[in-house]
Amino acid sequence: MTNSARSKLLLIDGHSMAFRGFFALPVEKFATSTGVATNAVYGFLSMLITLLKEEQPSHVAVAFDAGSHTFRTEQYPEYKGTREKTPEEFKHQIPLIEEVLHSLGITTMSKDLIEADDIIATLSFEASQAGMDVLVCSGDRDTLQLVNDRVTVLYPRRGVSDLARMTPEAVYEKYQVTPEQYPDLAAMVGETSDNLPGVPGVGPKTAAKWLGQYGDLDSLLAHADEIGGKVGQSLRDHIDQVRLNRRLGQLLRDVELPAPVAELTIKPWDRAEIDQVLDSLQFRTLRERLFALDTNPANQEATTAGAGGVELVDLERTALAEWLAAASEPLGIAIEGNQLPVDPDVWLLALGRSDGEAVVVDFAQLRTEDEAVLRAWLADEAAAKTGHGVKGLLHALSSRDIELAGVVFDSQLAAYLAHPDQRTYDLPSLAMRYLGLDLTVTDNGGQGSLDLGDESQASALGADAVVLARLEQKQREELAGIDSLELLTDLELPVTWLLAVMERDGIAVDSSYLAELSKDFAAHAENSAQAAYQSIGHTVNLGSPKQLQTVLFDELGMPKTKKIKTGYTTDAAALADLYAKTGNDFLAHLLAYRDTTKLKQTVDGLIRSTASDGRIHTTFQQTVAATGRLSSTEPNLQNIPVRTEAGRQIRRAFVVGEGYETLLTADYSQIEMRIMAHLSGDTGLIEAFNSGEDLHNFVGSRVFSVAPADVSSSMRSKIKAMSYGLAYGLSAFGLSKQLNIEVAEARGLMTDYFERFGGVRDYLHTVVEEARVTGYTETILGRRRYLPDLTSDSRQRREMAERMALNAPIQGSAADIIKIAMLQVGAALAEEKLDSRLLLQVHDELIVEVAPGELERVTALVRGRMASAATLSVPLEVSVGVGASWLAASH
DNA sequence: AACATTACGTA
DNA sequence: CGTACGTAATGTTG
Structure with a gap:
């Protein structure tokens, strides 16, 4: 049955339909979380899905204009001259649409100097010659000339979902001419959007009447002097323009194209690839509509065969x-x-x-x-x-x-x-x-x-x-x-x-201590809340950013903070900034409330997660972090507070378990900077690690040209921030923001840094360039991360990918090394028949529960195995702490 | 009930 | 306008 069904070719004018989508859908409602507009992509894809579903084509192609310069503008520079410049928000969506189409195995075509409609006309002609049915989807009325018994034009009435089926009958009904006559009619009527003036006084009705009488434009113009009245004179006055219009309106049917119609079949779908593309666009509902389709016979065949x-x-x-x-x-x-x-x-x-x-x-x-x-x-x-x-x-x-x-x-x-x-x-x-x-x-x-x-x-x-x-x-x-x-x-x-x-x-926890902590934090939070209510004279949900915005910016009339989707941010940095500006106590109380409720939440989460054996059993995710790191869930034991004194108290709750002597923590010092030194081969940085000098003092002395002993604490903290920031792709702007200094100063700092540590600059540059060529980054163990966005046309996406490319080898190599270390430590504990055991990994830190009498051997073993996990051009330094609780073992 | 948004903890 | 994560609350959507 299916063999006897005629092949059906769907041809789409990419720009034209994307443009419809762009104007039909509000750009604010269709953007990724990073602010990339996707309304045209969404509209286009939505239309495409509908067409695939309703029309069940066997072949599909999408044609795009190659640029605004075409053979038509060469003949008539004013062609389409009145068009407004394409909005930036729209332009970047065309490559995205092409990306989607490629993932769907749909052929796209464009050709220098040629418009999409000419490609469509050529394919349409070729296909109908071969006996195929053709559907042309375009918002350009010139394509109506292609309509015949085999070729139907789908012309958007409004938006992208309401398409008029223009058959020969429909064309006649609308314009009173046949499809072949349509370009003759259009030549006389003109097309404002193409900047083609028509004959004054002649509209579609008049033009159609004349064509009905004379058959076609040539005959009509040959008898132009027979036409009386003002419109007759008008026609005679504009014959040159009409001839030009007619020539420009004629679509080419003999464009040389890269693929014949036969090759336009829909290719088998690679769902993973499609998923990836739709993920990056953050489309959800369209994915379901898409996968619900069963239009792809090739795909079904492949699926069944397997x-x-x-x-x-x-x-x-x-x-x-x-x-x-x-x-x-x-x-x-x-x-x-x-x-x-x-x-x-x-x-x-x-x-x-x-x-x-x-x-x-x-x-x-x-x-x-x-x-x-x-x-x-x-x-x-x-x-x-x-x-x-x-x-x-x-x-x-x-x-x-x-x-x-x-x-x-x-x-x-x-x-x-x-x-x-x-x-x-x-x-x-x-x-x-x-x-x-x-x-x-x-x-x-x-x-x-x-x-x-x-x-x-x-x-x-x-x-x-x-x-x-x-x-x-x-x-x-x-x-x-x-x-x-x-x-x-x-x-x-x-x-x-x-x-x-x-x-x-x-890992064992002290449950009664956790319960106490929770109570303390609760009481503290409540005090802060009451004080906050007092200072504004009413209660408010301090946990609601929305309500806080009302209080801060409407009620108290404070200066606006950084813009976010729903208004203005109330994050800690912004509140601290506002407090410095206004001195309003409400802000201080609010910050205190935030701090303690956050801590209480962490504690309560730990209490909930404590198993009946009095221990917390996290789940380590081994396939989540794109860099190769582990992550930890239910609960996350990799983000237990450590930076503030109150937060650190939570670490007291993690204790040595019964039958064991103590906890031991061992962490790598500055492992990412050491990897940076190794990968970049920068002699200065390598020397820094071999000198025995404090890293940031050493680097600071080079950057500021002073003796290491003369590096002030403010210099040191600037250097520290910059060193770490470099591995993340920090910009001068970001550095200035973080250090609260002028952008110029930050830029100067970076320039000085790179002057002294040129190897680092070269490395960071090379790693991105190599990744752009190969498509992926690699860690020291060859762990790959693919970053296709490195060649994206969108600056935002490209720069994001560049930062990922900088960071992935460094973070990922650190992950490789600590995984090796874990295996080594685990193997050594087993070999030496020790009862001590590895409990946690926190990216650069291992936590071990030490059995009675084993401390000395375990300390040496952990140190040794961690330090020798990898041989870099700088030593791997390990610092070890011991104590009855995680906090005590931390120093 | 499921999802998005905001905020914030760690390396 | 610095990478990599997970969790919880609020608020919106279906």
């Missing part, structure tokens, strides 16, 4: 041991259960082979002998396995004291290493991306779904396991291609084991 049936092996008939022994490749492991460190559980486990065979076991019904076989196999280092988020697997299996070894792959970690910027790495997305399988389709008949056999949970789990086995093959190849396979097998996978144990162990 799908195979999953066959569940019946353990009543097949011996588990034999089935396992027959495995010649890593088996996929999928489970059903709680994969968190607290109260983990597992009730179903599936093992899958890439050929589609799967075993699913229900622990509640598992025969004793099968369970023994399964346990032995899972614990067998030589039996290769692959999973998805193996850390969770380890938690779940630990609930039944099941040991897991021989895991050679983790599809989630692998996907993260390949594309560390993605939001999530859920299995269905990976299945779609790497295998073209749609795991979200649960019904049997659905195209692209695995044939589940039945809809039970067990079958779905078996399918997951099969998918994992197949993913391993694809992703292993991908990682090998970017030299990241070792990163997975030698770093991230071992780290997963370590993290699982750290999470399971947790």
